Amino acid sequence: MDLRKLSVRSPVPANATMSDAGADAGLSNLIPGTVLEAFVPGYGLISRFILHAFGFDIGIVVSLGLVVFATATAIRYLKQWGKSIFFNYLTSDVHIEQEDDLFDNVLEWISQQQMAQTARTIKAATRPVEGSTSEGGNDQKHQQSSGNGGIFHYGQWEAQIPPRYEPHFGRVRFWHQGRLFFFTRYQKDNQRRSLHFSYGKAADEEGITLTCVGFSTKPIRRLLELIKMKSFEKQKSMTKIRRPSGKESRYGGAWYRISTRPSRPLETVALDKAQKERIVADVNEYLHPASPRWYATRGIPYRRGYLFHGPPGTGKTSLSFALAGIFGLDIHVISLLDSTLTESDLNRLFNSLPRRCIVLLEDIDTAGLLRDEKSDEANADADKKSKDSTKKDDDAISAKDLANALKSAQRKAKEDDAKKGISLSGLLNAIDGVASHEGRVLVMTTNHPEKLDDALIRPGRVDMQVEFKLASHAQIREIFVRMYSREEDNDAEKYGAATATATLGTANGHGNANSSELKQRHGKHLPNGSIDIDIATSAFQDGFPPREELEQMAAEFASQIPEEQLSPADVQGFLLTRKKEPRRAVAEVAAWRDAKLEAKEKGTKVVRFS
Numbered sequence: 001m002d003l004r005k006l007s008v009r010s011p012v013p014a015n016a017t018m019s020d021a022g023a024d025a026g027l028s029n030l031i032p033g034t035v036l037e038a039f040v041p042g043y044g045l046i047s048r049f050i051l052h053a054f055g056f057d058i059g060i061v062v063s064l065g066l067v068v069f070a071t072a073t074a075i076r077y078l079k080q081w082g083k084s085i086f087f088n089y090l091t092s093d094v095h096i097e098q099e100d101d102l103f104d105n106v107l108e109w110i111s112q113q114q115m116a117q118t119a120r121t122i123k124a125a126t127r128p129v130e131g132s133t134s135e136g137g138n139d140q141k142h143q144q145s146s147g148n149g150g151i152f153h154y155g156q157w158e159a160q161i162p163p164r165y166e167p168h169f170g171r172v173r174f175w176h177q178g179r180l181f182f183f184t185r186y187q188k189d190n191q192r193r194s195l196h197f198s199y200g201k202a203a204d205e206e207g208i209t210l211t212c213v214g215f216s217t218k219p220i221r222r223l224l225e226l227i228k229m230k231s232f233e234k235q236k237s238m239t240k241i242r243r244p245s246g247k248e249s250r251y252g253g254a255w256y257r258i259s260t261r262p263s264r265p266l267e268t269v270a271l272d273k274a275q276k277e278r279i280v281a282d283v284n285e286y287l288h289p290a291s292p293r294w295y296a297t298r299g300i301p302y303r304r305g306y307l308f309h310g311p312p313g314t315g316k317t318s319l320s321f322a323l324a325g326i327f328g329l330d331i332h333v334i335s336l337l338d339s340t341l342t343e344s345d346l347n348r349l350f351n352s353l354p355r356r357c358i359v360l361l362e363d364i365d366t367a368g369l370l371r372d373e374k375s376d377e378a379n380a381d382a383d384k385k386s387k388d389s390t391k392k393d394d395d396a397i398s399a400k401d402l403a404n405a406l407k408s409a410q411r412k413a414k415e416d417d418a419k420k421g422i423s424l425s426g427l428l429n430a431i432d433g434v435a436s437h438e439g440r441v442l443v444m445t446t447n448h449p450e451k452l453d454d455a456l457i458r459p460g461r462v463d464m465q466v467e468f469k470l471a472s473h474a475q476i477r478e479i480f481v482r483m484y485s486r487e488e489d490n491d492a493e494k495y496g497a498a499t500a501t502a503t504l505g506t507a508n509g510h511g512n513a514n515s516s517e518l519k520q521r522h523g524k525h526l527p528n529g530s531i532d533i534d535i536a537t538s539a540f541q542d543g544f545p546p547r548e549e550l551e552q553m554a555a556e557f558a559s560q561i562p563e564e565q566l567s568p569a570d571v572q573g574f575l576l577t578r579k580k581e582p583r584r585a586v587a588e589v590a591a592w593r594d595a596k597l598e599a600k601e602k603g604t605k606v607v608r609f610s
């Protein structure tokens with residue numbers, strides 16, 4: 001359209017005022033000049049100027065612009081109004097909090113849907129390596145990352161794991177089984193976020209809303225059940241481990257998941273078979289769905305407590321994890337050594353336990369329960385010091401100095417206690433508290449059962465005590481056989497030469513070394529020559545020893561270690577540095593045993609053996 005012509009065909013009347021002139025000319029009548037003046041301040045002045053200078057009436061352009069703008073706004077408004085009517089009155093929602101496991105399950109599921117791949121704005125997240133199925137599952141990538149003479153480069157391997165793409169904040173729609181759903185991801189309200197900021201944590205608290213069309217949440221519930229089942233299928237062989245949240249965020253969700261790791265099979269814990277069966281049967285009976293009623297009708301609190309006691313490295317923690325795996329329970333680990341843990345934290349942690357789980361309270365003897373004993377020790381120390389110094393020079397040390405020494409020793413003891421924070425009564429309250437009445441399995445571990453207060457281990461708090469001993473011959477044989485059995489072989493084949501390098505620093509780490517080099521290097525350690533080592537290496541490379549031979553070797557190996565002198569962890573540690581060389585392990589065990597026992601006798605931690 002030729003606007004100039006239009007304005008020429010509609011000259012301004014001579015007697016028109018300046019504002020009327022522009023406003024009323026030609027098609028500018030579409031919107032009267034006075035109205036335009038109201039919308040665009042100074043419009044009259046500008047239009048008159050342009051009209052006089054160029055003979056062109058801008059009224060039509062401005063009018064059209066305003067009409068387009070008004071129409072677009074109206075459409076947008078109507079759209080929003082329609083949307084809000086739709087979402088407020090015609091749909092149903094289910095909200096999921098970030099703290100809940102479902103949050104991750106839904107996010108994982110949604111990130112595998114078509115819409116998450118094709119959406120124009122998505123969020124990329126680094127896939128967690130720990131416990132993920134990608135770990136260990138990609139042989140080709142493993143091999144690619146094993147350049148440089150078989151050295152496995154973790155960074156390179158990790159770089160090849162593609163990120164996870166998931167919907168970003170906002171709403172996206174998706175279809176599932178012929179139904180329309182909406183997925184909304186949002187950040188939590190400002191109040192909560194600012195609280196997080198004030199605790200120094202990033203404002204990453206999020207939530208998810210799933211929406212479906214209709215007046216019932218049933219389709220969403222069905223979808224969530226399906227997602228839960230799928231996640232379970234994926235994670236059924238995994239154990240979730242939770243620890244208390246950091247001090248700064250302990251005000252809310254008290255637990256956070258630190259990792260998910262493959263469940264530990266019970267067979268991998270070398271323990272007396274009958275003992276293991278007894279524990280498993282006991283936990284199984286306790287967890288049975290009929291048990292809560294049984295307990296309730298007899299007025300017995302529905303809880304079960306176990307005390308695992310024994311020297312370090314004898315399998316207390318390992319058995320707890322194995323139990324969690326067998327019964328499909330999450331494991332909640334609390335260390336009473338955590339100096340930031342207060343009694344109210346402990347209460348809150350017990351309050352927020354799920355209905356069924358294992359709570360692992362580690363090293364209960366080392367926590368603040370020793371408060372009185374400690375301060376007694378400190379007092380005794382101060383007394384002794386004062387007596388000694390009195391003996392040395394009665395005149396030199398004044399009574400005031402002695403009082404000061406005593407005071408400072410007491411202050412130190414108090415500080416030590418304050419750091420620990422949990423008293424016996426605090427712990428008992430948490431264990432017996434109203435909130436911990438249902439369904440949890442409490443496992444307490446200690447290296448010093450004799451130091452525990454009777455109240456802590458009375459029946460009702462501890463229902464079964466299990467003693468873990470230093471390694472017996474049977475245990476040593478079991479650990480040896482498992483270390484070199486075919487199941488391990490499978491892994492070894494999978495990882496190829498790369499795994500050999502995991503023991504870098506030991507001779508067998510050098511995958512490319514020839515046999516004479518190996519003989520030389522190993523010969524240093526061997527009391528009886530190096531030829532065995534060479535055979536051992538080739539035995540591994542040609543395949544693991546047959547079962548019968550392995551059992552014989554295990555018996556020979558075990559016979560060289562005195563019973564109940566070394567822990568299973570010690571034995572495992574020794575074998576791990578020879579994890580492809582059973583014969584070398586047998587050949588070197590005597591020297592290692594002597595070094596270990598000597599160190600133990602001397603009370604030194606340094607073992608002169610490599």
Ligand SMILES: Nc1ncnc2c1ncn2[C@@H]1O[C@H](COP(=O)(O)OP(=O)(O)OP(=O)(O)O)[C@@H](O)[C@H]1O
Binds near residue numbers: 311314316445447
């Ligand atoms: N009985 C066992 N059978 C198999 N492996 C064991 C056994 N005992 C210990 N180990 C191994 O030793 C390591 C340490 O074991 P674990 O942490 O279970 O010992 P712990 O008794 O809990 O020690 P601590 O008292 O120091 O906490 C683990 O790698 C585990 O595999």
